[in-house]
Amino acid sequence: MSILKSREVVLAVVILLLLAAIASRFPGFVAPANLARVFTDTSPLILLALGQMAVILTKCIDLSVAANLALCGMIAALLDGMGVPMPVILGAVIVMGAGLGAINGALVWTLGIPSIVVTLGTMTIYRGTIFLLTEGAWINAHQMSDAFKAIPRQVILGLPVMAWIAVAAIAGVALLMTRTALGRAFYAVGGNPHAAVYTGISVGRTQFAAFVLAGALAGLTGYLWVARYAVAYVDIAGGFELDVVAACVIGGIVIAGGAGTVAGAVMGALFLGIIKNALPVVGISPFWQMAISGAAILAAIAFNARRRDPGRIILKRAEVRT
Amino acid sequence: MTHSPQTGRLIPDRLTSPASRALKSWEALLAVVAVTIFLLNAWASPYFLDPWNLSDATFNFTEKAMIAFAMALLITAGEIDLSVGAIVALASTAMGVAMSMGAPTPVLVAVGLATGLVCGAFNGVLVARFGLPSIVVTIGTMSLFRGIGYIVLGDRAFTGYPADFAWFGQGYVVWVITVELVIFALSAIVFGILMHRTSFGRTVYAIGNNATAARFSGVRVDRVRFILFLLTGLMSGIAAICLTSRLGSTRPSIAAGFELEVVTIVVLGGVSILGGSGTIPGVVLAAFVLGLVTFGLGLLNVPGIVMSIVVGLLLIGVIAVPRLISKLRT
């Protein structure tokens, strides 16, 4: 427990140091309003990272989250264009997202196809479906209703609704992970799938549930994304799936499954979010952005690996001295 | 009791003949798919059965397939390299730098290969030496390598490669046979032999099935892994030479998304993404299948994204259908 805790603490310290470094060049960055903005900006990444975390815990990976997001976002925009009321749209994107996740999950569960293959395939299929729906046309701000665009921007207690949704999702997923049978099953299935069967946990069903969770979060994020940036088209959030996986990795979610915490995933996402937002602000050339985030990922992996497993100890230290 | 050690029962070498196995294999399935698509294409478009057009069509997959051969070994050994697209970009950038300093074609080629090898070695050291999981390492190096390309080039492009450099990506050996196609065929043969006919290939399979037991059997697991990353880097370097030559210019954004297409070829070729099984002939067939699908749909002016739906369905379908059938049978 202490090792895991300390890993999150270290990540938190690194984030604080990062903020301090940025603040030294550009104090405005750490103004509460700006931090709130960074958090809001990072909300989609956080939401997806929470879902991806569940999937990775079960020894799977979901490369289709960004495509799922884009498809659900487009559906939301199309529904809005048809005059569907907001609550229905919200319900629809979550159900749609969960459904798309369920397709991934079902292929993994019933046919035992490795998740990376399944989601590599559905990633292109989901994105392609957007094209089939729209012939590639964009839906722009002026084609969206004001109510549609307003929700994520609505500020409550100093934070936009988008950020509050992320906060709620963090709390909900944390509770799910630590205090429910399903949450523990995610860990069990990834930690030792063989043993999970012996304890009556269905590996496939649990993986299915993880994909549904990730899908539902992606669906919701799809709406938020489209409403926030006020545009929907085939390519939105292209390549975002790798950012999401990177956030999980930086947050110490073990890619082989079975270990990782919600706090880690959230901080991993924030780390990337801060870097993304800070680079242009502190005046580092945008061309350095990619290399820096790559280096950060590598540093995080190296760090997490170094802190693993002190190993068992046979020798009693006390005796060595005598 | 069993004092004389020679009393053991005689165990037959094989129960099924290699030929009957081959008939039921994945490669047989892929071959059927490839022929079917070929016939469909020929039927759907009058332009398909034209040697020059077919020759042009090979550009859709040759560069990716070169990398896919090395990637097939890597995935069979239970690793993966998602940085190949970025290696291509960085190698191309390095060649551009060399070119802008006036280097002639042989030097450019050397620079491309060397960059690929260095990138592969970097991945290999992190994975084999420090024991980090390859999927996350290469997600990191994917940003790092391409990022270096952006740092060097920014918003500029390198153009003006020497005229003889164009041979790699635009040249023909005889008639419609392109240089790239020859490189593709040669690398298929080399990697096929390496994987199926050498003890190195055998250890790759052993590592993919059980790396611990392979190590306990005297296999230099880390060295094999390192070499595999090196090979993948090298092939990415070769692909970079071909692609740069074909485009005649370098931008840091070239070869974007290559990694997933390469993995798609490998997986469609029947290589288990979990490691331990797969063949090079399968990968060759998969490259042809994908090349034929995209070219055939292209002739019908089907948008690329719709092609990618077809590829996605093909990827899942080809794996799912046999499993579904065997499931329904029981």
Next chain:
Amino acid sequence: AGSAQAETVRIALVAKALGIGFFEAANKGAQEAAAELGDVEIIYTGPTDTTAEGQIEVINSLIAQRVDAIAVSANDTDALVPTLKRAMDRGITVISWDSGVAPEGRQVQLNPSSAPLIGNTIIKLAADHLPDGGQVAVLSATTTSTNQNIWIEEMTKVMGDYPGIEVVGTVYGDDLADKSYREAQGLMQTYPDLKAIIAPTSVGIVAAAQAVTDAGKVGEVNVTGLGLPSEMAGHVKSGASQSFAIWNPIDLGYSAAMIAYQLATEGAVAEPGSTIPIGRMGEVTLDENGEAAMADPFTYDASNIDEFSSVF
């Protein structure tokens, strides 16, 4: 070459990517030209995302179909050259329009307008609303976009004509809505005194206007540049954008199709100084680089936006 036997002339109009309003409008114009000419079929196509590799695959399949002409808006000036050369070797007429290809890769480049004119227009749009001068920043498309780069270069050349206007930075939104949005946010963050954002790209200008609106800086920061009236109508009304410019993409597509047709069939030649008739748009004259300019950009503001927002 092969057009002699074919009863219809097939002209491929290749967009930077499918689905972008600007190119859809250009397609409308090309179709209009086809209807006018009678024996022309327009193949409107393009990659899904704005990459050179994607465009090359598309062009390869067009070559295979032996279309009579290819008119392309390039994602990369140089990378398309070898492929387009091969197209010309096979007797296909190749022109570029909007975003150009290096001279050796095409016969004619049709610029929507002249680059110096556009460069001057975008800075003038900003300066007109800043009588006292101030800081402005540029939000461009991708780092490799030919035309944006040229326009920004031209803009820089004439900066001396606008004393008091200071260009504090150029950022790239990659023609992605979300990235452009974040880059615009970053600009406002970095330069609290920013007075205008110049986005010479239809994707960027909308995202920037949205970012300014969301930051509550309407009236403080003016978004201008090049955009489509239909997409910008809301922002002009809200005041996020005082004015912006664009040439008519329908006319551009029309002209591109016309030039391609003339070159492919009517024996018009692509030489410096030659003139090519372009139907209702009159005619263009090629300069020493084989480039031609179609028309001047047109400025839209609150007074005329409604008239055009339903057209393109």
Next chain:
Amino acid sequence: MQPDPVTRDGAVLSLRGIVKTFPGVRALDGVQLDLFPGQVTALIGENGAGKSTIVKVLTGIYQPDEGQILVAGQPVRFPTAQAAGAAGVTAIHQETVLFDEMTVAENIFIGHAPRTRLGLIDRRAMRVRAAQILRGIGSDLDPGTRLRDLGIASKHLVAIARALSVDARVVIMDEPTAALSHKEIGELYDLVDTLKRQGKAILFISHKFDEIFRIADRWTVFRDGAFVAEGVMGDVTEGDLVQMMVGRSVDQIYPKRPAEIGPPVLTVAGYCHPTEYDNITFTLHQGEILGFYGLVGAGRSEVMQALFGISQPAKGACRIAGDIRVIRSTAQAVAAGIVYVPEDRGRQGAVKGLPIFQNVTLPSLARTSRGGFLRLAEEFKLAREYTQRLDLRAASLDQDIGLLSGGNQQKVVIAKWLATQPRIIILDEPTKGIDIGSKAAVHDFMSELAAQGLAVIMVSSEIPEVLGMSDRIIVMREGRIAGEFSGAAMTPENLIRAAVGIERNAA
């Protein structure tokens, strides 16, 4: 209770006509089994007889192809492990099936954790009850410890606690003592007695006859997936059971033959490791079988793996055939003629997914190939020769090794090493979980290897085995050498004293 014609009177759980097939194997072929309240039934059979398979059928992990499970005379089905648990059937499985990243308490209760009123997991209740159960089996493990930080024996206790955490009528133990130390085995026996007194029916699977005779009331024998016979303990002798298991008599389990002890071939000097072992020094001679005894967890495997190049000592060196050096990789070890038959067969021994012949030739590829190119005919020849010498049972040589029973897999692993023609062979728990027939074969083989001039190190936690097979015995305790015994000093008392440290305390 209603007497059922097919159920034996009073049986709480009965199996009738159970058939279970896997691709290529008929693991169970119409077997029967009866378990009675308050009685321990020993299930005996060779490796691959189907014992663990029947356990998996009973606990809902496998579904039988045919046959019936009857609980108190009523036919039931166990579609999942949870269903079996709900019906009162619980098991300690042969493999430890636990979660390293979870705490002891979570491991015990995963799948059936106590809930709060809100339906959330009640972590406090879980810890309290976990501590209770652990105390009940004489363990003072902290329920909050993460499993990864525990030794293998403690993990096994957690597995036992997990089995006891459900209210069971039937408790199944599949080789529960294989990984336990002396003291813990004693406690386990006490536990079995307690469970018996509580009226639970116990199925006890073991290859150790001493413990079967010590705790079982009844016996059932399987052979090759088929039921052979059953009865009560008082009526049989060890010899009878062995005869039924193997289908023939085994006259000697420890066929140690005198061999000529030659010059030293390996000298280990001062091997040290910061956490695993300290100052390991010994000499191994040609033709000798050197036994390494110790409690489970004494660090013997670590030392052997260091000799084999899996890990490196922080200090120390060894002398092999005159060279003084440290082995840095397994490839170097093989080249130097040292080979190692590991303890964890599934993970470290067999490369599942590769055919038998490729497993055999894996370390000998340099010999069977030419210039790096494979020669299949040579490979089959080598594999045929050595698998035959070990009397392997398999359908063909290109069959996946994973389809073989554990004992046969072990034979392939040994064949793999013999094919390299080593000078020194290290066998780590070579007969762990191996049936008595194969055990005798392995022992016989060891003897013969020594007689042929190989030097053999045998790590074993079974006293009769080390005593029966070794020329000399080194005892390890907590990472150090605690004594060396030869000749008349090789007595069970001396070994146990050294292993648990009585000697040192007295000194």
